[in-house]
Amino acid sequence: MRKLVYCAASTLDGFVAGPDGGTPTGPDGFWTPYDEDTLAHFVAEYPETLPGPAREALGVTAPGTRFDTVLEGRASYETGLAAGVDDAYPHLRHLVFSTTLESVPGAAVELVRGDAVERVRALKREAGKDIWLVGGGRLAGSLYEEIDRIILKLAPLTAGTGVPLFGAGAVFAPRHWELTGHTVLKAGFAHLTYDRKDKEA
Template structure:
């Protein structure tokens, strides 16, 4: 069965974006993109690079982890503001929104229904794993469905911002098993966790 994998960049203090919710890697962002961080993404998770980065870096690899990407409306709108109607044309792209009534791109599927039901249906289909890229509210609604975490931990703290899971998440302690880790010279870490069998 396919897994739902929440793969997200986070600060040491657990934030995925600043208080304004903007792109932390954008022109006004705070996220340090070191050469070794980018090289590791290109080599290990090339499918998670958005189309403009793939073109600029001449990345053509399909990737071996994901064939589907899920995101919430607010996260999707960051790409729209940058002129990208589909930042991941190399993946099946689903956007969860109750307010968008028409997709800005024919390849982007708008889902107004229950994210949990949608993910359970996706898991039953054949294919690679499903990448949950954000945001925090969608991750919170799918909290119980997440099978693995890939935390791209940057060597910085920001003090306040949008956490891994929104404050709307229910209190539901879960344990995770560290399956893989990569520590880069720049101080960034890639930590891969799978949900413990007891959960």
């Protein structure tokens, strides 16, 4: 069965965005800039997680081997729209989850207005590569029980406050995770892979 993988960039204190929910890596963002070593690691290991404009700018054409589907919430999707991008991941099957949006401008983007958990369970039963949950924190919170793997792109900075890794919708349900992979890069970024121990694959 396909896994739901929450692959997200996080500060050391567990925030994926600032208090306003905007992208932390934009021109006015607070994120630590990626150096050549970190960027090369992204391109080599996670090429499908780079947005379409970044892939084009970097000349990345590799389809990737991890994911063929990406899930994101309304706020994350609208961050892309504000930057003029209606489908940040045209190389992947792209689903946006929202109970308030009536439609999305991206022609190939699927809007999911119903039960997120049931839609994800149906996706897991389909054939294909794993499913990438890009965020944001609210969607991750609502899908907390369905997440099988977490890949943290941990940045060497703290934010103090902001949008947490798991936002509104998460329940108090402690889970145990096994560290199954780790890479520490020169600039201090750490990529940590954890597989859930208390849930069958």
